[in-house]
Amino acid sequence: MPDLRLHNSLTRQKERFEPLDPAHVRLYVCGPTVYDLAHIGNARPVVVFDVLSRLLRRLYPRVTYVRNVTDVDDKINARAQQSGEPIGAITARTLADYHADMAALGALPPDVEPRATAHIADMIAIIERLIASGHAYAAEGHVLFAVGSFPRYGALSGRPPDEMLAGARIEIAPYKRDAGDFVLWKPSSDDLPGWDSPWGRGRPGWHIECSAMSWRYLGESFDIHGGGADLIFPHHENELAQSVCAFPGSGFARVWVHNGMLLVNGEKMSKSLGNFLTVRDVLARGPAEAARLLLLRTHYRASLDFSDFAFAEARRELDRFYRALERRPAPPADTVPESVLEALCDDLNTPLAIARLHELADAALAGDAPASAALRAGGGMLGILQQDPSAWFRGGPDAAAIEARIAERQAARRARDFVHADAVRQALEQEGIVLEDGPAGTTWRRA
């Protein structure tokens, strides 16, 4: 079994992964803020960390994967105000949609999916600890984290605190001691969600929930913290500062893993730019499995330019894999080939793992049944190639009607009426159905 090596954003180096407790690996990933449909950029970390969790489960006896749900947030409040829909309804509906979309992309649910609103007491407990230890202060109903109290502030994002503020385009609230201080707790007016606290009725700042929920489910120190690269600053920097100051001596997350951004036409996909493509949009254009493969064809830390062309290409690649599986049916096997495991263990090199799958597909097409079994098992590590090839090629409605027309063509061919036979072929081709004549008869697939 190869050693797992991961790139740690904290050290900016690839390091050998050594769990705090080899009997129990703990992973925390930042999840969605539930106010709108997930876009394909939101799906990238889900798919990436799904692969990481599958790999960890293969390598270690027990893994706890926590992914939070942010269900208290000013974007949610704004959405509710704008549409008139109650906050609870928005978050419940959006979370259900999120679950459906991520399941369609083949992502397994995390072990724990805690919601921020269910952990207000944990957040208050951490804030109290921070105040007691001099790392936070209350001012005008707010509680702020004092960045000056934490010398290592800026280490994760690589920004010395003073420089960090020079170009910041934020208006500095007058009650802040230091321009970089950030909100742990803020007051809520009556029309906004709020909870009673030692500082009055209010709601949490953005970062504190992750400190609270990771603490609650994984402890003061855990192994891996994941999320999008855009979260490094300020979210993860702040989270790290809060947690380490609240629990002195703890290391918080040992390894920080960040996925690169998804681009559309060379620009970052983001809600503010309005150029986002929802997972739904993507699923309407092609198979979910092709979307998943597309997300894994690029190394997770690199940026990935989403395009229809790449989506179609991913689909053709899957055609090849499923063709190999169909030609050489293999019993289910869960012996993941070493070549695939080795690629994944090298900082989750999914593009290389996919290249290794192609080697197996070649062997399977040449008649090697064990290679076919290995292909399916290796695909399983990536969360692909688990469906029946027949469903991949011929799934969907109208199968019976298509079969009937193929039979009609076969009759024509037997009668050597090739004009009629070709007319049927062409008609089906117009409908996106490709026929393949072989020694065992004619088979078909959707192009």
Place this chain on the structure above:
RNA sequence: GGUCCGGUGGCAGAGUGGUGAUGCAGCGGACUGCAAAUCCGCGUAUGUGGGUUCGAUUCCCGCCCGGACCUCCA
């Protein structure tokens, strides 16, 4: 402006201090009634200028280009 990341064939995309993976597309051939698929074969790439080295795509420096973060963001 500050910090960081990256520039590999037509496209996508890995690895590597010493003959440059893999896929898609393209071309030629085999196979096929015709196709499709498959198989065989072919071609084309390391942004740029220096440095280190016997040798650099790989390490170092400058430059150019692209992107991210510094504000909600996956």
